[in-house]
Amino acid sequence: MSAEGDGVDWDDAYANAAHIPRAETYPPRWAAAAAAFRAKAGGQIDVPYGPHPRQRLDLFQPQGLARGVVMFVHGGYWMRFDKSVWSHLAAGPLAHGWAVAMPSYRLVPEVAIADITRDITAALQHIAQMHPDGPIHLTGHSAGGHLAARMLCDDVPLSPEVASRIARVVPISPVSDLRPLRKTQMNERFRLDEAAARAESPALRTPRPGVPVTVWVGGAERPVFLDQARWLAAAWPGAALKIEEGSHHFDVIAGLEQPDSALTGTVAGA
Known part of the structure; x- marks a missing residue:
């Protein structure tokens, strides 16, 4: 499907699994590794x-x-998965002495993406109390x-105590500007209009100052995800961009x- 006469197949542009060999094998392997962990x-x-x-x-x-706590927020286009699929990804930060929290959240189309942002805000507040x-x-x-990037945006109503404790943010392959998603069939579930897409786009929001940010993305990802990562790194003052060559979504x-990976070191601040 192309949109608005621009000649771009936006559904294919944002389709990750269609361009990853044996993509269907990843979710069951993730779930098995998470359960074992x-x-x-x-x-x-x-x-x-x-x-x-x-x-x-x-x-x-x-x-x-x-040493502190890392919050990892799972993906799935706000439409699928839950925390139980990703537990094994806590192993690296745990080895560096960090507690690791993983929230689930409500999904579209039951709720809007803005409601999911509110879920993660509530989860972060609760994690800070725990x-x-x-x-x-993050x-x-x-x-x-x-969602991790949204927690650093100054419009998110975190308590001053929690906001002051955020010391590092590492969005991995993030969607930072939601406006292109309006051109995909997924928007039948997202129900994003222009105002909602802008409001929920970290690249269009102001981050709280003084927090180190590294935007991490795979070099073999879909071009739109490389764009999304670059947009966020360019929009946020001082943010770094790390392209992990050879990695896909x-x-x-x-x-x-x-424990010894570059990604774990970046998240843990090792």
Whole structure:
């Protein structure tokens, strides 16, 4: 489908799985690795941060006193998945002494993307109460990268105490400008008009100052995701851009499983 006569097939442009070999094998492998990790690591599972069944989070603790807490927000175009698929990605930050929190959230079309932003705001507030000491690092992948970035935007109503603890943000393959998504068939679920798309676009918002930001993206991702990463890095003063050569949209997060990966080092501040 092309939109507005521009000749671009926007559905294909934002279709990741169609351009990744054996893409269908990734979700079951992620889920299996996550379940095995939880069986070994334990943690606080399904902690409610709101009344909806999806307003739940998991919190994994490192050995010894935690340096602070990393919040990882999952992706899925705000339409699919939950926290249970990604638990194994806590392994890298945990090895560096960080607690790791992973929230689920309500999905479109039950709610709007702005409501999901409010869910993650509530989850972050709750995580800060559960872990009242130390800095907070924010990361997330794809739609989760969007949501992690949104938490640094100055229009998000975090308490001053929580906002002051945010010490690092690493959006991974984020959607930073939602306006192009209005040209896709996915917008039948998103229901974004121009005003809503602008309001929820981190690249069009003002970040809170003084927080280091690294926008991380795979070099083998779809061109639009490289664009989205570049737009955010260019829009936010001082933000760095890291292009991980050879990584596509589904394996760009794999480094979070490894304590010695560059991605884990960036998220943990190691």
